Amino acid sequence: MTLSNFDQEKGLARLHLMERIRAFEEAARRAAVDEGLVLGAIHLSIGQEAVAAAVIEPLRRDDYILSTHRGHGHTLAKGADATAMMKELLGREGGCCGGKGGSMHIADFGVRMLGANGVVGANITIAAGAAHGIKLLGGDQIVVCFFGDGAANRGPFLEGVNWAGVFDLPILFVCEDNQYSASTLTSDMTSGDVAERARALGLRTTQADGNDVTGLAATAAEITARIRETGKPEFLHAKTYRLSGHTYFDPATYRPEGEADHMRETACPIMRLRTDLTRAGVTEGEMDALRQAAAEEMAAALDAARAAPWPADDSVFADVQDIGSPVEEAF
Amino acid sequence: MTLSNFDQEKGLARLHLMERIRAFEEAARRAAVDEGLVLGAIHLSIGQEAVAAAVIEPLRRDDYILSTHRGHGHTLAKGADATAMMKELLGREGGCCGGKGGSMHIADFGVRMLGANGVVGANITIAAGAAHGIKLLGGDQIVVCFFGDGAANRGPFLEGVNWAGVFDLPILFVCEDNQYSASTLTSDMTSGDVAERARALGLRTTQADGNDVTGLAATAAEITARIRETGKPEFLHAKTYRLSGHTYFDPATYRPEGEADHMRETACPIMRLRTDLTRAGVTEGEMDALRQAAAEEMAAALDAARAAPWPADDSVFADVQDIGSPVEEAF
Amino acid sequence: MAVMSYADAAKLAIAEAMRADPTVWCVGEDLGRGGVFKQYTGLVEEFGPDRISDAPISEAAIMGAAFGAAMAGTRPIVEMRFADFALCATDELVNQIAKARFMFGGQSRAPMVIRKPMGMWRSSAAQHSQSLESWYVHIPGLVVCCPATPQDNYTMMKAAIACDDPVVYLEHKDIWLTEGEVDTARTGAFGKANIRREGEDVTLVSWSNTANLCVAAAEALAQEGIGAEVIDLVSLWPWDKAAVLESVRRTGRLVVAHESVAVAGFGAEVVATVAQNVMLKAPPVRLGSPRGLIAYAPNLEDQMRVTAEMIAAAAKKTMETEPA
């Protein structure tokens, strides 16, 4: 990214957001590893923060996003409250899903984040449908659907992308390609190319460096403006890298020796943005302050979560269904 | 098709096969409409006979094929016995599936025809798996999987084609594109292009006129030879047209007025081959004799089926499963 | 009161709901040409192709997209064509639609009607004949409804569309053309059985088309002086446990009959519930399909059928047993 037209203020905002995402996940990892406070699996997006930050930046609050099992970054970027999220990861009262979903089902409908998903690829048809709903209701919102490189091998990828194309829906599909599907190198299990698949499905498709937040934000702004204008679906293939394991307890020994270290040194989007900002004249101190603020925010979120009580036992019977609910006599 | 290198003997064999397929289906239709002898839905491939005849021609008896709900032509072309098939359509003893499957599940494992399928697109992953089995067992057979244009919108299309590409399997996927999915114009429900999808999934892809049996046979011979040589999957997109309704009782009023008539006059593969053969010097009489022979064969098949008894009532309890079968005490 | 077919009754309910609420829409394959059983004929003319929407052959997308559209504020009616094909969208229904509201802590709703025409329909063979209602009853988050009459198909379709929960709505394919009186003023409630006939000697519990066979059986039994009460559950979740228990407390005899496979069918739930709560005068009888597959040949297909005669015979068997 050349820095000629670099917007310093925006850069700092993005840095702050990326630091917040990373700090959130580092805090969650500590809570899990050091304190055993996180009981379920959590999937960290460390190294992938630029995709969330850049793609969600141009969205309005009433635009929708749908995410994957690796959804903390997207959720924070859309504007969800970190404390409610951390409470959810700890399964506590006040968690954004009342402690019922945990990390893999994190959601904040208040900011139109329609949920992470524990089933790989399942969000793709649902997201197409959210855009379908917008169109039927005559709204001018758009939908952004994030999924991984591995998800592009599931049937719902084809069905959902085709659906959006057939019905001309205002949606951006974002393949957040971190090159791995759990412990498997995705390229070993993929025939052909993901971006080509989207093109063959009739979608205007853009490929981008997913670790360059500045460039990606410009690309995303352009694409999302066009979608709002035309109402037509598009596809963004963003190449990135997950610097941590698949889950927080995965040592990721399946990677070639040194790969992660090399990527940490060359591709980490936070590091890259800091380098760009430094070149643009921002001081280390200013940037460190943002990191510090993020760390403090998330430490406080974790403190609040740690202190929060468990949800009331009988809340488990709420929000199953209205008719024939387990709380009714019928059960 | 220019006739310069036209092989008259092969042409007559193809004509005979196509006439047999058509006669089989005309007999089945009559049995259904006039006599009420066919109780379930049957899907006729009238107008599409060239695809079955041409693509299956280069196959060995021990090569596999998998078909769709519209599978009579493929089954006959692979060498199944018309009488056993007709008995199956009438649900009689001696039917190739013992009267259990009917038209939509017609199969003859003796000629390695692994079944029609009542679920659109479901055969695609199964076919990939048959090729996977061949590879694991070190065989040199190949698999041909037929499916419709509508099937290419189902998830298993992507999953099955990707699978074949990933594992480098000896399979030919044949999209028999008759332009309709039941009463829907497939193009209205398809974003992008089917052949492009296959290319994007990494498969060598050929597009062909599915109503020119001569050209298609040459193309298929080349492709199947290559697959046997390389072991790599390929894709064939054959454009054709279904001259009858979706089911035998579908009046197909959803088509633009005159479309079917126009296609019957210009695209019918039997008519086209007859024209080519006439130009090559074959007499009407020779060709009519094949039609006549086919009609007689299928009339006899229908007579035999009409005369066959119902399957024994208790055969319904056979071939469900060995362990915990309904015939066992356990039930 | 008008006389109309089972298919038309549901169509009327849908048309009325669509007139009243512009967010209601239907989506499925071939709907623009009336749907595969003509149960949508004429609707596209009134409501247009956006609200009577065709779909690609993509059951997973039909189900998933309808769910997304429900979360975005519409009320979709999803057409699965044959209940069997709905299995192509099982993740979408069971892992997504049924669970979303709960997993997200009540933030979302999925007000959807999922139509799955089910059951045997002459010589449709094993992939076009299944009745899997017990599966859906087993899935928390879903409402399950199996209407047997035009009246109930009108009333319950209206209730299903009005319901904020996802409703798996299983119409029986063999009775699309069955006619009956429909009182459009009547409203229905899930979990309220339709007592199709009263009787004091034996209780027949059923749903879907088999409930109609129970009525026929009860008529035959009446000829022999046996009073059979026919309880058509109409909805299986919630189900009218109270009506069943009240009835068997009176009659002391129970026959449960359904078309689906007996083993692990919903009939087991009814019998087990009664066994846990009421001392019967005779062992309960459960009728359902053998755990075999539905064949194409009509005589083979018939081997899997529960008939009115079998129901009547079962009822008589419960009458013969000496009280314990």
Add this chain to the structure above:
Amino acid sequence: MAVMSYADAAKLAIAEAMRADPTVWCVGEDLGRGGVFKQYTGLVEEFGPDRISDAPISEAAIMGAAFGAAMAGTRPIVEMRFADFALCATDELVNQIAKARFMFGGQSRAPMVIRKPMGMWRSSAAQHSQSLESWYVHIPGLVVCCPATPQDNYTMMKAAIACDDPVVYLEHKDIWLTEGEVDTARTGAFGKANIRREGEDVTLVSWSNTANLCVAAAEALAQEGIGAEVIDLVSLWPWDKAAVLESVRRTGRLVVAHESVAVAGFGAEVVATVAQNVMLKAPPVRLGSPRGLIAYAPNLEDQMRVTAEMIAAAAKKTMETEPA
């Protein structure tokens, strides 16, 4: 006799079968790195990546392709990772695999083992915790097996691989590491219950991990002088109806317990079958999950659990009731 974990017992069975028969192979996501629960660790080193095959994230293709490969003459072991994800391959399992042999009039076989790790595993939430064994019992064509111990996971995995029918093989995720003695000379048969403990006062019927809880409950009951017979069904189709009926004829009291949702669960089948055949001394008790969803927070998750204490209390309740 060796002591090994539940996971290792199945792995040993697979390794032995793969050594004996070159057509046996395993396919699923991440198998080359041992699988998500390490239940395949070391196998790729011995058998190579063609026979311990990775797969794209394509459950429909994993299931469908394995079926095709089975028809072509191999014997696949299909790994679905979590039973929940197997719902992405429901058409393949239910409409294709279970029905093909019948629909094709006996021309094909599907000798497959379909591994679906099931059950609650701390804080896995609603999409990674389900137990849907009753669904598969309801589907003709399928064998269904739910082993509870290392011994049975060894024995039944061997039987499943040897079986020419498709076997839905449901291991419980919470007991992968549970150790026990495994006698590799023992052979198993589907439909033969494992009598985990004998007793004359009350019959406890269960399967999968809940059978282990029943053993714990029986031990507690023994302290109070109550003799509980624990019948671990091991396989649900076929199931050992004879052993259950014989036992309840002796004890006159029945508790059925399972982790899955009680409503329309397989427990209903057991209770209904007993009710149809045996006059009990006390109403049978059925324990299963409320028809609610499995939450992430541990205290909420626990609300859905059947515990050894609940089983013991239920058994005592059947003892208190006066014979009818």
